[in-house]
Amino acid sequence: MPFTLATWNINSVRLREGLVSRLLSSELPDVLCLQEIKTPLDKFPTEGFAALGYRYMVARGQKGYNGVAILSKLPLTDAGDRDYAALGHARHVAARLENGVTIHNFYVPAGGDIPDRAQNVKFGQKLDFIAEMRDVFHADRPEKAILVGDLNIAPREDDVWNHKALLKIVSHTPVEVEHLGAAQDAGKWVDITRQDMPEGRLYSWWSYRSPDWNAADKGRRLDHIWATPDISNAGHGSRILRDARGWEQPSDHVPVFATFDL
DNA sequence: ATGGTAGACCTTCTA
Numbered sequence: 001m002p003f004t005l006a007t008w009n010i011n012s013v014r015l016r017e018g019l020v021s022r023l024l025s026s027e028l029p030d031v032l033c034l035q036e037i038k039t040p041l042d043k044f045p046t047e048g049f050a051a052l053g054y055r056y057m058v059a060r061g062q063k064g065y066n067g068v069a070i071l072s073k074l075p076l077t078d079a080g081d082r083d084y085a086a087l088g089h090a091r092h093v094a095a096r097l098e099n100g101v102t103i104h105n106f107y108v109p110a111g112g113d114i115p116d117r118a119q120n121v122k123f124g125q126k127l128d129f130i131a132e133m134r135d136v137f138h139a140d141r142p143e144k145a146i147l148v149g150d151l152n153i154a155p156r157e158d159d160v161w162n163h164k165a166l167l168k169i170v171s172h173t174p175v176e177v178e179h180l181g182a183a184q185d186a187g188k189w190v191d192i193t194r195q196d197m198p199e200g201r202l203y204s205w206w207s208y209r210s211p212d213w214n215a216a217d218k219g220r221r222l223d224h225i226w227a228t229p230d231i232s233n234a235g236h237g238s239r240i241l242r243d244a245r246g247w248e249q250p251s252d253h254v255p256v257f258a259t260f261d262l
Numbered sequence: 263a264t265g266g267t268a269g270a271c272c273t274t275c276t277a
Contacts, residue, residue, distance in 0.1 A: 011268075011269070011277085012268095012269055012270075015269070015270095036269095036277085038269070038270065039270095063270085063271090064269085064270050064271065064275090064276090065269095065270080065275085065276070065277095066276095110276075110277050111277095112276090112277090113277095122276090152277095207266085207267080207277095208266085208267040208268050208277090209265075209266040209267050209268090210266075210267090211266080211267090249268095252267090252268080252277085
């Protein structure tokens with residue numbers, strides 16, 4: 001049974017409940033993974049999404065910051081979470097579908113502005129978070145798994161608007177790309193978006209600070225969909241909903257989609 | 263090299 005999955009950093013699910021409903025109504029993904037819900041779960045707007053058929057949710061929330069949720073039309077069970085880098089933040093949650101597939105939803109720390117852990121503790125925390133992902137994948141050897149989320153790293157030259165200009169900008173520095181690559185290798189994760197669209201520039205985020213985001217098009221691909229090799233061949237139909245960046249009062253990220261025939 | 267915008271929340275932190 002094929003299912004379509006989407007991932008979206010929503011930057012406050014309470015402020016943008018209407019945008020999430022618009023996406024669910026128009027695109028009909030079976031599963032939607034959200035990051036930066038920025039709310040405790042007792043204030044999460046579950047009723048509106050349930051009315052659209054998304055009756056299942058596995059989530060972790062906190063007040064004001066971070067928070068991840070997996071909304072689904074298909075039955076889900078909670079598969080736990082991990083406090084990566086011991087930050088005490090709600091940045092990871094996992095859920096299991098009835099077909100045995102495990103979905104990991106990640107919100108990797110942005111890492112601050114200065115790409116040096118001696119001057120910027122947030123950058124060190126970001127590297128530590130990703131190093132722990134590597135260690136966990138090495139120990140656990142994930143199978144039948146999908147990993148999605150805002151990984152806050154654009155790994156390839158064609159994942160950013162200007163590779164050379166961004167080499168010292170957090171999200172595209174060589175040390176971050178190296179860390180993310182080690183985590184990906186440790187779990188043998190296949191980048192499904194690039195499996196489907198191997199050529200050309202792809203972006204999922206455009207800064208709020210850049211005026212005229214569409215014409216300037218200074219984007220980065222920070223949001224990812226990965227799968228383990230045992231199911232990677234089932235992945236297809238990837239796309240990035242660039243239009244969502246132009247919706248009224250948008251998130252700075254747009255939804256990324258993939259379908260799995262499983 | 264700098265500053266630019268957005269969201270949550272209690273005045274500043276985070277992105």
